[in-house]
Amino acid sequence: MSQKGGKFTKEYEGKKTGRFTRNNEDRKNTRFTRSNEDRRSERFTKNNEDRKSERFTKNNEDRKSERFIKGHEGNEVNETRPVREDIVEGRNAVIETLKSDRTIEQIFVAKGNMEGSINKILGMAKDKGIVIKEVDRKKLDFLSETGAHQGVVAMITPFKYSSVEDILGLASEREEAPFIIILDELEDPHNLGSIIRTAELCGVHGVIIPKRRNVGVTSTVYKSSAGAVEHMKIAKVTNINIIIDKLKEQGVWVYGADIDGEEYCYNTNFGGPCALVIGSEGKGMSKLTKEKCDKLVKIPMVGKINSLNASVAGGIMMYEVLKSRIDKKMQ
Secondary structure, three states: OHHHHHHHHHHHHHHHHHHHHHHHHHHHHHHHHHHHHHHHHHHHHHHHHHHHHHHHHHHHHHHHHHHHHHOOOOHHHHHHOOOOOOEEEOHHHHHHHHHOOOOEEEEEEEOOOOOOHHHHHHHHHHHOOOEEEEEOHHHHHHHOOOOOOOOEEEEEOOOOOEOHHHHHHHHHHOOOOOEEEEEOOOOOHHHHHHHHHHHHHOOOOEEEEEOOOOOOOOHHHHHHOOOHHHHOOEEEEOOHHHHHHHHHHOOOEEEEEOOOOOEEHHHOOOOOOEEEEEOEOOOEOOHHHHHHOOEEEEOOOOOOOOOOOHHHHHHHHHHHHHHHHHHHHHO
16 A cells, blocks of 8 residues: 555656646746747837837928928028029019119019008009019918018019129219229128118119129119119129229229228218228128228227127118218308
């Protein structure tokens, strides 16, 4: 009985041990399999999520890029798109262009926007036989350089620049002493537009700008000038310092607007032939251009800020010239 019992016990324990071992191994295998599968699943999920995230990011960037190209991100577009000189936008600017001899290829008008000055534009365009197209505002937004097209954009031939001789010739035709503005590396189109607008009102015969490092006549300039661009001779030159020398040979006095000027603008007699040099927004006039000027003139300032916006400084100086000329006529 004891042998049987011993045998039974051994067999039983062996079976138990076998079951235990198998169960233990099964559990280990199961845990291993589960862990392995979990890790694989985790890697798969992570990779899948990474791919999804990558696709999402790429798609999102593509959509942003597409919106960027189409012009739905505002100022960023204006900074990256090539600056155009073949469009005019805004009601006053388009009206002044219609009054001029400039060739207008076609005019785009926002659908349903036929009130007020738009009617005037349509009438003038019809009289000149210019093609008019009604379009969605999105089209105008895309064409616009300023974002303030006021529901009308005109496609024009690129601006035709004049020569310095043309400017002097105009002064001669009017039997007036030449009055010229020279801009030294002015980069802001709004400032250029404002200066041209003031220049036209003050009787300036022409504006001279350098070909390099200076803004040209763009749609923003048209808009900022309220169309005065169409009534102003603008010359683009390779080197303004050479032009200054040539003007001086023609008897034109060259005055530079500078914070360190030797006399105040209101004490200066601008009654004769003169050219005003206005420097860039940040740097002012270059050293060589300053040296070329016959006289540096300053504007009185009493505040803590020691500089004026280029178009404001130019405006003050131009009105001092106009005042001197009116005083001379009255003498």
